[in-house]
Amino acid sequence: MKSLDEARALDAADPLRTYRDAFDLPAGEIYLDGNSLGALPRATVAxxxxxxxGEWGRDLIRSWNKAGWIxxxxxxxxxIAQLIGAQAHEVLVADSTSVNLFKLLAAAVKAQPGRRVILSEPGNxxxxxxxxxxxxxxxxAELRLAPREAIVEALDEDVAVLLLTHVHYQSxxxxxxxxxxxxxxxxxxLVxxxxxxxxxxxxxxxxxxxxxxxxxxxxxxxNGGPGAPAFLFVAERHQAALRSPLSGWMGHAAPFDFGDDYAPGEGISRFLCGTxxxxxxxxxxxxVDLLLGADLPALYAKGQALCSAFIDVVEDRCAGLGLTLATPREGATxxxxxxxxxxQGWPIMQALIARGVIGDFRAPDILRFGFTPLYVGFEDVxxxxxxxxxxxxxxAWDDPAFHARAAVT
Ligand SMILES: Cc1ncc(COP(=O)(O)O)c(C=O)c1O
Ligand SMILES: Nc1ccccc1C(=O)C[C@H](N)C(=O)O
Structure with a gap:
């Protein structure tokens, strides 16, 4: 991408362009942090x-049945299963990602008594x-770490579960x-x-x-909002054998029988814990509904194109200014x-934010820019x-105001 005109032409030809209006984004800002907190869909407010x-205020407790809360x-x-290539009954929304990691890691280790190692990579x-x-x-058990180049060789008969983040949060x-x-x-x-x-x-x-x-x-x-509940996936073939270590009543086979003894629910429902x-x-x-309404192959292609365009423009226009790419060049990887x-990543990012370009900083020296294809365009890039x-x-970044650290980055 070589000019603002070219960027505008790409936006004009973008079949996903209208999705931007589905979000309540602040005027005059370029939001490049949807990889940390997605933007607010207008429909969510209503x-x-x-x-x-209606459901809470008027129907109160009846909404568990009437509004399908349960x-x-x-x-x-x-x-969500439709977005990640799973069957509907293999995915559940529950708890936070951290808690779901605990439930599934513990279940995976417990299910394989002869194997005591959780394998992952440093910098996960x-x-x-x-x-x-x-x-x-x-x-x-034991946590073993091996760099990603050596992760396959680090697999042996002691490893119960390999824990990896599919897309690395920094690179x-x-x-x-x-x-x-x-x-x-x-x-x-297991992985x-x-x-x-x-x-x-x-x-x-x-x-x-x-x-x-x-x-x-x-x-x-x-785009579920701050602290939105997370999801978990358990392949159908593992659902009967794996048990959640957090055996709460919502994961019980019959929560409303109010019995004294825990019995895991059918299928993936056992991985619920509380209300x-x-x-x-x-x-x-x-x-999720908003995403499912979009042309997903076009969405992913646009995400790749936005990232590639940003890499090209920054490497061209900011050459010699101290930036080094920390992300793979090849879109498919x-x-x-x-x-x-x-x-000087931290003060530079604060200066960008002050100018309305909202990305984030990851220690020790990473400036991170998220390109969420539903609401970011090529002109933004x-x-x-x-x-x-x-x-x-x-x-302009070398201002005392931009050097002050914040609690949340
Ligand atoms: C790879 C990855 N896992 C987990 C989390 C967060 O988990 P939680 O929602 O439990 O804070 C994040 C971001 O915060 C993340 O980037
Ligand atoms: N949950 C948060 C709360 C506060 C600030 C950031 C986050 C993030 O999600 C960070 C993100 N996971 C990251 O990849 O850095």
Whole structure:
């Protein structure tokens, strides 16, 4: 992409262009952080008002049956299944990604008594590693880390489960899900994929890859809102054997029998724990419905094209200004965000945010830009790169206000 005119022509030809109007985005800003918190769909505002005023306010307790509240985790899970190549009854919305990691890791380790190792890579998203450490401590297992180039060789007969994030949260590098799954299964291990940066961003086909287990966030590309409930996937063939370590009543075979003894529910329902967060589920359903209405192959192609355009324009217009690409160049091997390293990454990102380009910073030196194809366009790409160039060439980032650190990055 060589000019603003070219960017505008690409937007004019974009079949997904009208989706931007489905979001309530602040005027005058370029939002490039949908990989951390997706934008607000306009329909969500009305849906939440209806759920709060009508279902909660008027129908009260009757809404568990009347408004289908009790079925929401399976219903919304079944919709997410369409985005990740799973069958409807293999996906459930529940808890947070961290809690779902705990449930599935513990279930996978417990199901294979002869195997005591959880294998992952250093630099995986922290919660994945922290939860794995907690599971290992709780079950007397061990967390083993191996760099991704050596991950296949690190698989042996001690590994119960391989835990990987499909699209890396910093570099956006994407694993070959089918190949890694095959290699792990050949050694008798299960694989748990964290799809937080994949679902709604890139084509995922869990069933085609013969995947075992997966989890993912609801508040990134699914646009479910801050703290939206997460999802989990358990392949049909594993559902009868795996048991949730969090044996709450909503995962019981007959919660409303109120018996004293736990009996796991049929199928994936056993991975529910407590009462589902209905407001969060309602918001998430709106975000997922919006995605399901879109032409998904076109959506993923646009995400790749936006990222490639940003890489090209930044490398061209910001050449010699201290940025180094930290993301794979090849579109098919990365997710829908782009990272550049710069030794002054933090103040540069604060200066960008002050100019209305909302990305984020990841320690130690990563400037991260998310390109959510439903509401980001090529003109945004061009303008964001131009503002970045201006900040770098003028040195505007070197202001005390931009050096102050915030609690949440
Ligand atoms: C790969 C990955 N896993 C998990 C999470 C978060 O999990 P939780 O929603 O439990 O905070 C994130 C982002 O926060 C993430 O990027
Ligand atoms: N849940 C959050 C709450 C506050 C700030 C960021 C997050 C993120 O989701 C970070 C994201 N997972 C990341 O890839 O960095």
């Amino acid at each position: 849906r939440l008002a209806g759920t709060v005023r 079925d929401a985790p399976a219903r919304v899970g079944g919709k 998203f922290p919660t994945d590693l922290y939860v794995a450490q907690g599971v290992a401590e709780t079950l007397g 956006a590098a994407m694993f070959d899900m089918a190949a890694i799954t095959r290699a792990a299964q050949a050694k008798g291990a 748990l994929w964290d799809l937080s940066h994949s679902a709604g961003a890139v084509a995922v086909d869990l069933n085609a890859a013969n995947a075992d287990l997966a989890v993912g966030c609801g508040y990134k590309y699914l 589902p967060p209905i407001l969060g589920l309602a918001a998430l359903e709106e975000g 990365r997710g829908s965000h782009v990272s550049f390293r710069h030794e 061009w303008n964001a790169a131009e503002i970045l160039r201006d900040i770098l060439t003028t040195g």
